[in-house]
Amino acid sequence: MRLTPGSRLRSQVCSTEVIAVQAPAADIDLRCGGEPMVDLKAEIPAGKKPGAGLDTGNQIGKRYTTDEVDGLEVLVTKPGQGTLAIGALPLVLKEAKPLPSTD
Numbered sequence: 850m851r852l853t854p855g856s857r858l859r860s861q862v863c864s865t866e867v868i869a870v871q872a873p874a875a876d877i878d879l880r881c882g883g884e885p886m887v888d889l890k891a892e893i894p895a896g897k898k899p900g901a902g903l904d905t906g907n908q909i910g911k912r913y914t915t916d917e918v919d920g921l922e923v924l925v926t927k928p929g930q931g932t933l934a935i936g937a938l939p940l941v942l943k944e945a946k947p948l949p950s951t952d
Contacts, residue, residue, distance in 0.1 A: 850876060850877060850878070850879060850885070850886075851872075851875075851876050851877075852869045852872035852873070852877060852879070852921075853869065853872050854869055854870060854871060854872055855868065855869065856868070856869040856872065857869075857888070857889040857926075858879065858886040858887060858888060858889060858923075859886065859887060859888075859889050859891070859893070859927075860881035860882060860884070860886055860893075860929055860931050861881070861882075861884040861885070861886070861887060861893045861894070861897055862881065862882035862883070862884050862897040862898055862899045862900075862930075862931050863881065863882055863898075863899055863929030863930040863931040864927055864928070864929040864930075865881045865882075865907055865925065865927060865928065865929030865930075865931050865933070866889065866925070866926045866927035866929075867881075867886070867913075867923040867924060867925055867926060867933070868923065868924045868926055869921075869922075869923055870912060870922040870923060870924050871920050871921060871922040872920065872921065873918055873919060873920040873921055874920075877918060877921065877935055878935055878936045879923070879933075879934075879935060880933070880934045880935070880936065881899075881907075881929070881931035881932070881933055881934070882897075882898070882899030882900055882903045882904060882929075882930065882931025882932060883899060883900030883903040883931075883932075883934075884897065884900075884931075899930050899931040899932065902932075903931060903932045903934070904930050904931065904932065905932045905939075906928065906929065906930050906931070906932070907925045907928055907929060907931070907932070907933055908925060908928055908942070909925050909926070909927065909928040910924070910925065911924075911925055911942055911943070912924050912925075912942075912943040913925065913933050913940035913941065913942060913943060914940060914941065914943045915935055915938060915940050915941060917935065917938055918935055921935070921940075922943065923940070
């Protein structure tokens, strides 16, 4: 799947929704709960659950990224049970940058 900044996606296995903040130029395999993420407006089948070990969840308002794919960052707009991942590689919570001291 090719992402662009502003792309809105949803999970097929839980309530997770994300917006791409930064996107690499290449195609990526963005998944949630082990299933590929789809366009926000796409119909999803009912009854699917996150795969085993792929149910650590995500947090609303947090950004997720990975060092393995340069330039990828997604913002969670609706949390869910599924683990965000590129293929089988889980995304990590992006840490906030410390503010400079005002000594």
